[in-house]
Amino acid sequence: MKRFLLVLIFATVSAASVFGQCSNGDKQALEAWDKALGEASRTGNRALLESSYSDEFRSLAPSGVMFTKAQSIENAVREFERTKANAQAANSLRFDYYDITCTGNTAVISHRTVATGKGPDGKEETDYSRSMHFMEKRGNAWVMVSSMGHPLNDAMQLAYMEREWNDASKNNDVSWFERNYAANATDVYSRTGAISSKGEVIADVKSSKVTFELLELSDLRTRVEGNTAVVTGINRTKGRDEKGTPFDRTSRFTDVFIKRDGRWQVLATQGTVIAPVASAAPATTAQNQ
Numbered sequence: 025m026k027r028f029l030l031v032l033i034f035a036t037v038s039a040a041s042v043f044g045q046c047s048n049g050d051k052q053a054l055e056a057w058d059k060a061l062g063e064a065s066r067t068g069n070r071a072l073l074e075s076s077y078s079d080e081f082r083s084l085a086p087s088g089v090m091f092t093k094a095q096s097i098e099n100a101v102r103e104f105e106r107t108k109a110n111a112q113a114a115n116s117l118r119f120d121y122y123d124i125t126c127t128g129n130t131a132v133i134s135h136r137t138v139a140t141g142k143g144p145d146g147k148e149e150t151d152y153s154r155s156m157h158f159m160e161k162r163g164n165a166w167v168m169v170s171s172m173g174h175p176l177n178d179a180m181q182l183a184y185m186e187r188e189w190n191d192a193s194k195n196n197d198v199s200w201f202e203r204n205y206a207a208n209a210t211d212v213y214s215r216t217g218a219i220s221s222k223g224e225v226i227a228d229v230k231s232s233k234v235t236f237e238l239l240e241l242s243d244l245r246t247r248v249e250g251n252t253a254v255v256t257g258i259n260r261t262k263g264r265d266e267k268g269t270p271f272d273r274t275s276r277f278t279d280v281f282i283k284r285d286g287r288w289q290v291l292a293t294q295g296t297v298i299a300p301v302a303s304a305a306p307a308t309t310a311q312n313q
Contacts, residue, residue, distance in 0.1 A: 046126040055122050058133050066117050068104025073097045077168050084172040115141035131159040152176040179246040182255050190239035201226050206289040214275045214295030233266030251283040274298055
């Protein structure tokens, strides 16, 4: 898996070198196009799939099986008919964390896919994967010429979860903490050493007046042992405290996760400031990391 991931990363970097960077407007348009195609696949929209795939389209599934355009469309339509007949089996799909490079006539789109649905026992199940699409503009329309994907292992899922955590902190997304903190989670503040429960962390997020300009992860390292995982890394946080005073600090963090109900949840988090503190900004859950 690690070797495959390195090849995939190399392919992304190589594509960026060849194609260069496109404008933000181009990227937004391509992201919207890709999401529309994903929705068409989920809903079995044969007409849109027909016009979106090139005639020579090939898709490499995570299993290693190669599918043609006709086979890919039939698979999508068949899956839609199956889930329509069994509402419990229907999945919701989310595409996020896009990486897009393009020129006027070529593009490479990579993103995470999160599929959530009900398993045979009626419990919620979530599958995580990463996809890469290669596209060309023919005439005035984009078409996909090839696609490949692979499932995300636990270490990869946790790396994305750290990114989600920062996004939730930046946006004061209370629902993320409600869902992803274990009931008995503990949070040790990096600057004060104070310890908080899940309820206290959520209350802090709700009342926080801190605004973040930057939350940047680096040096992520993950160890998975059964249903327990430890992620260490560095998080730089930059912004303004509730009084408007700017701060810029860097912390090294240790996050402990536990797999419950079929998904990873935060069990404990602790951070240590490793750079000079620029202000007396209050600690928040994102600054702990």
